[in-house]
Amino acid sequence: MLFPTATFAIxxxxxxxxxxxxxxxxxxxxxxxxxxxxxxxxxxxxxxxxLLAFSxxxxxxxxxxxxxxxxxxxxxWLLAGALTGDLGLLAYFKYYDFFVTxxxxxxxxxxxxxxxxxxxxxxPVGISFFTFMGIAYVVDVYRLDFEPVGFxxxxxYLSFFPHLVAGPIVRPGELIPQFxxxxxxxxxxxxxxxxxxxxxxFMKVVVANFLAANIVDEVFGAPNQHSSLEVLVGVYAYxxxxxxxxxxxxxxxxxxxxxxxxTFPQNFDAPYSATSITDFWRRWHMTLSRWLRDYxxxxxxxxxxxxxxxxxxxxxxxxxxxxxxxxGWTFIAWGAIHGAALVAERWWRERPGFVERPWTRGRxxxxxxxxxxxxxxxxxxxxxxxxxDAWDLIVRMxxxxxxxxxxxxxxxxxxxxxxxxxxxxxxxxxxxIMARFSRLPVPxxxxxxxxxxxxxxxxxxxxxxPFIYFQF
Amino acid sequence: xxxGGRRLHSAGSAIAVSLAGLLxxxxxxxxxxxxxxxxxxxxxxxxxxxxxxxxxxSVSGALxxxxxxxxxxxxxxxxxxxxxxxxxVLAPEEPAIGAAPAPPxxxxxVSPKHKLRLWIAGDSFVVVPxxxxxxxxxxxxxxxxxxxxxxxxxxxLERPDVFNWFTHVRDEVRxxxxxxxxxxxxxxxxxxxxxxLPEGTQIGSFGSPSWQAEYRRRVAGLMxxxxxxxxxxxxxxxxxxxxxxxxxRYDTINAIVQQEAAKRPGHVAYLDTYFFFAGDDGGFSEYIxxxxxxxxxxxxxxxxxxxxxxxxxxxxxxxxxLEKRYDLTSWRRSx
Numbered sequence: 001m002l003f004p005t006a007t008f009a010i011x012x013x014x015x016x017x018x019x020x021x022x023x024x025x026x027x028x029x030x031x032x033x034x035x036x037x038x039x040x041x042x043x044x045x046x047x048x049x050x051l052l053a054f055s056x057x058x059x060x061x062x063x064x065x066x067x068x069x070x071x072x073x074x075x076x077w078l079l080a081g082a083l084t085g086d087l088g089l090l091a092y093f094k095y096y097d098f099f100v101t102x103x104x105x106x107x108x109x110x111x112x113x114x115x116x117x118x119x120x121x122x123x124p125v126g127i128s129f130f131t132f133m134g135i136a137y138v139v140d141v142y143r144l145d146f147e148p149v150g151f152x153x154x155x156x157y158l159s160f161f162p163h164l165v166a167g168p169i170v171r172p173g174e175l176i177p178q179f180x181x182x183x184x185x186x187x188x189x190x191x192x193x194x195x196x197x198x199x200x201x202f203m204k205v206v207v208a209n210f211l212a213a214n215i216v217d218e219v220f221g222a223p224n225q226h227s228s229l230e231v232l233v234g235v236y237a238y239x240x241x242x243x244x245x246x247x248x249x250x251x252x253x254x255x256x257x258x259x260x261x262x263t264f265p266q267n268f269d270a271p272y273s274a275t276s277i278t279d280f281w282r283r284w285h286m287t288l289s290r291w292l293r294d295y296x297x298x299x300x301x302x303x304x305x306x307x308x309x310x311x312x313x314x315x316x317x318x319x320x321x322x323x324x325x326x327x328g329w330t331f332i333a334w335g336a337i338h339g340a341a342l343v344a345e346r347w348w349r350e351r352p353g354f355v356e357r358p359w360t361r362g363r364x365x366x367x368x369x370x371x372x373x374x375x376x377x378x379x380x381x382x383x384x385x386x387x388x389d390a391w392d393l394i395v396r397m398x399x400x401x402x403x404x405x406x407x408x409x410x411x412x413x414x415x416x417x418x419x420x421x422x423x424x425x426x427x428x429x430x431x432x433i434m435a436r437f438s439r440l441p442v443p444x445x446x447x448x449x450x451x452x453x454x455x456x457x458x459x460x461x462x463x464x465x466p467f468i469y470f471q472f
Numbered sequence: 473x474x475x476g477g478r479r480l481h482s483a484g485s486a487i488a489v490s491l492a493g494l495l496x497x498x499x500x501x502x503x504x505x506x507x508x509x510x511x512x513x514x515x516x517x518x519x520x521x522x523x524x525x526x527x528x529x530s531v532s533g534a535l536x537x538x539x540x541x542x543x544x545x546x547x548x549x550x551x552x553x554x555x556x557x558x559x560x561v562l563a564p565e566e567p568a569i570g571a572a573p574a575p576p577x578x579x580x581x582v583s584p585k586h587k588l589r590l591w592i593a594g595d596s597f598v599v600v601p602x603x604x605x606x607x608x609x610x611x612x613x614x615x616x617x618x619x620x621x622x623x624x625x626x627x628x629l630e631r632p633d634v635f636n637w638f639t640h641v642r643d644e645v646r647x648x649x650x651x652x653x654x655x656x657x658x659x660x661x662x663x664x665x666x667x668x669l670p671e672g673t674q675i676g677s678f679g680s681p682s683w684q685a686e687y688r689r690r691v692a693g694l695m696x697x698x699x700x701x702x703x704x705x706x707x708x709x710x711x712x713x714x715x716x717x718x719x720x721r722y723d724t725i726n727a728i729v730q731q732e733a734a735k736r737p738g739h740v741a742y743l744d745t746y747f748f749f750a751g752d753d754g755g756f757s758e759y760i761x762x763x764x765x766x767x768x769x770x771x772x773x774x775x776x777x778x779x780x781x782x783x784x785x786x787x788x789x790x791x792x793x794l795e796k797r798y799d800l801t802s803w804r805r806s807x
Contacts, residue, residue, distance in 0.1 A: 012490075013487075013490060013491060100767070101759060101767045105766045108766045108767075118759040120758035120771075123773060183483075186480075186483075190480070193486070222603045222610070223607075224607055224610040385779070431476030435476045438480075438481070442489055445489045446493040446496060450492075450493045450496035450497040454540060455544065462507075462508070462553065
C-alpha cells in the first residue's frame with residue numbers, strides 16, 4: 001500500500017477515525033494499531049507478515065531476558081544472540097545472493113567451483129528499517145538506557161505503519177513513551193501535518209517522478225547516447241530526484257503520524273545546503289546517521305582512540321552504511337566515497353595549525369557548491385548498475401560537449417531548481433504558511449487541502465512509481 | 473500554540489479536514505480517478521472503483537468541478553491524459569503483408585550519411601534491452617535513435633484503454649520515420665480481459681481460440697502498420713519467468729508473435745529469448761554462469777524483468793537481426 005494512492009487514503013481515513021476513538025483505552029488501541037499496521041504491510045506480500053511478527057517476538061524475548069539478568073557475561077551472550085538473529089535475517093534476505101555471487105566470482109578467477117547457489121530471494125519491503133529499530137531496542141535495553149515494555153507496546157512500536165517500510169528510523173525512547181499515555185485529542189498539530197503531507201506528495205509525485213521520466217532514467221540507461229551537458233544535468237537531476245523521493249516519503253510518514261497524534265523525528269534538514277560532507281550527514285537521512293553513530297560508530301570505538309583508529313571507524317561505518325542501502329559493490333563504493341570525504345575533512349581540521357576561518361558569503365557558497373559536487377559524484381555509483389556503467393557515464397560527462405541536448409528542457413531545470421531552491425528557503429517561510437493555515441476555519445482548510453491534492457494529482461504522471469528507498 | 477504561532481486543533485478537526493479535503497479532491501480529480509479505475513486489471517477492485525468513480529465523474533461534470541483539472545492539464549499540454557481511448561486502429565486488411573506475403577526486401581546498406589533510424593517501443597520489458605541496444609548502437613555511427621525508449625509500464629496490446637499502442641505506433645511511425653523498430657509486448661497481456669473489441673465481438677478466457685484470434689489480429693495489424701511504412705521490425709519474445717504458469721501463458725503469446733513474424737519474412741524478425749535465460753535444468757534462473765563460470769544476475773528481483781547483462785545479451789541478438797536486414801558495417805571499410 002503506497003501512501004499516494006486512493007487505497008491508502010481510504011485505509012487511513014478509517015484508521016484515523018478509529019485510532020482517535022480507541023485512543024483513551026490503550027489496551028484496545030494497541031491491538032487495533034498492530035492489526036492495522038499488519039494489514040498495511042500485507043498490502044505488499046502477506047507472507048512477510050510472519051517475518052515481521054518473528055522480528056517482534058525475537059527482539060522482545062531477548063529484551064526481557066536482558067532486563068532480567070544482571071550477570072554481565074550472560075547479558076553479553078544474550079545481546080550477541082539477539083543481534084545474530086536480527087542480522088542473520090537481514091543477511092539471508094538481503095545479502096545471501098550477493099555473498100554467493102561475490103564468493104563464486106572470486107573463486108572463479110582461480111578456476112575453483114564453489115558449491116553455493118544463488119536462491120533468488122525476494123527482499124521483504126522495510127526489512128532494513130524494522131531490523132535496525134529492533135536492534136536499537138535490544139541494544140538500548142542492554143545499555144540500560146531503556147527498560148523493556150509490554151509486548152503490545154513493543155509490537156505497536158516496531159510495526160507502526162507510518163514508519164514501517166521506509167522509516168524514519170525512530171528510537172524506542174522517542175516513540176514507545178508516546179504509546180504509554182493517550183495522545184490529547186484537543187491538541188493535534190494538524191497544520192504541520194497537512195503541510196508535510198502536501199509538500200511530501202508534491203516532491204514525490206511531481207518533482208521526483210518528473211525528473212526520473214524526463215532525464216534521469218534516460219541518461220543513466222544509455223549515457224553514451226547523450227551529450228555531456230545532458231549527463232551532467234542528469235546526475236544533478238538524480239541528486240534532486242532521490243532527495244525529493246525520500247524527503248517526500250518521510251514528510252508524508254511524519255505528517256500521517258502527526259495526524260494520529262504521534263511525533264517522529266526529523267529526517268532531512270536541507271541537505272543540499274550542507275557546507276561539508278560532515279555537515280551533509282547531519283542533514284541527510286538523519287535518523288540513519290544517528291543510528292549508525294550510536295549503534296555502530298561508537299561501539300567500534302568512535303573517536304576514543306588515535307587519529308588512525310578514528311579514520312578506520314569512520315570508513316567502516318560508511319562502508320557498512322553503503323552496504324545497508326543495497327547488496328552491491330556500487331553501494332559500497334558510494335559509502336567509500338563518503339567515508340573518504342569524512343576522513344579527509346577530519347584530517348584537514350585536525351592538522352597542526354588549522355584555524356577555522358569565519359564564514360563569509362562567498363566562502364559558504366563555495367563550500368556548498370563543492371559539497372554538492374562530491375555528493376552528486378557519489379550518487380553516480382549509487383544509481384549505476386555496475387562500475388562499468390558508472391565509468392561510462394563519468395567519461396561521457398567530459399567527452400561529448402557541444403552535442404545537442406534535447407533532454408535539458410526548461411521543465412527539467414525548473415524541477416531541479418525547485419528541489420534545490422526549496423532547501424534554501426528561510427525557515428520562517430514554512431512556519432508562516434503553517435501558522436496562517438492553522439488560523440483558517442475547517443472548511444477553508446479542507447478547500448486548501450483539496451486544491452493541493454488537485455494540483456499534485458493533475459501535474460503528476462499516471463500511476464505511482466515506487467519509492468526509491470523501498471528497495472533498501 | 474506550537475512553534476511559529478500556529479494553532480493546534482482537535483482530533484475531530486483533523487478528521488473533518490482530512491475527510492472533507494479528500495471528498496472535494498475526489499470531485500476535482502474525478503476524470504483522472506475514473507480513468508485510473510478504468511485501466512485497472514479486471515476484477516472486483518476495478519468493478520468497485522468504476523462503480524464509485526463513474527457517478528463521481530458525472531457529479532463533478534454537472535457541478536463544473538472538473539474544469540480546474542482540465543484547465544491545469546491544458547496548461548501542461550496534457551489535455552488527453554484523462555481520455556480513455558479503446559480504438560484498435562490497425563492497417564487495413566488489403567493488401568496485407570501477412571495475407572499475401574510481399575517478397576523480402578533486399579539487404580540495404582546504411583552509413584553515417586544514410587543512417588538506420590531506430591525506434592524502440594513496448595511495455596516495461598523493453599526498457600533494459602532498449603538501453604543496452606542504444607549503448608551498443610552508439611558505437612556504430614550508421615545507427616541513430618529517433619527518440620527515447622518508448623517503454624510504457626503496465627501497457628500492452630490487450631488494453632488500449634490503458635495505453636493505445638495502435639494509434640501511438642501509427643502516429644510515431646508516421647512522424648519519426650524509423651527504418652527499424654524494435655518491439656517487445658505481451659508482459660502484461662497474459663490475462664483474459666481485453667478492451668477495444670470490435671462491436672459485437674466476445675472473447676473467451678486467456679488462450680481460448682477466440683482470445684488467440686483477436687490477439688493475433690492485433691499483433692498482425694501492428695506488424696503490418698510498421699512494415700507498410702517500410703520499416704523492419706525486430707519483435708523480442710517474452711522470456712521464461714519465475715512463475716511457471718506465467719511462463720506457460722507467455723508461451724501462448726510468443727507462439728502467436730512467432731507465427732505472425734514468420735508470415736512476414738524480411739519485414740519482421742522474431743527474437744526468441746526463452747533459452748537465453750533458462751538455467752541448467754531448463755527452468756527459471758535469476759543468475760546464469762557466463763563462459764568463465766562467473767555468476768551473472770540476469771533477471772530482476774521480481775522474477776520477470778531483465779537486469780543489465782540480460783539487456784546486453786538481447787541487444788547483441790537484436791543487432792544480429794538488424795545486420796541481416798541492413799548492412800551496418802561495410803561503410804567502415806570504405807571510409
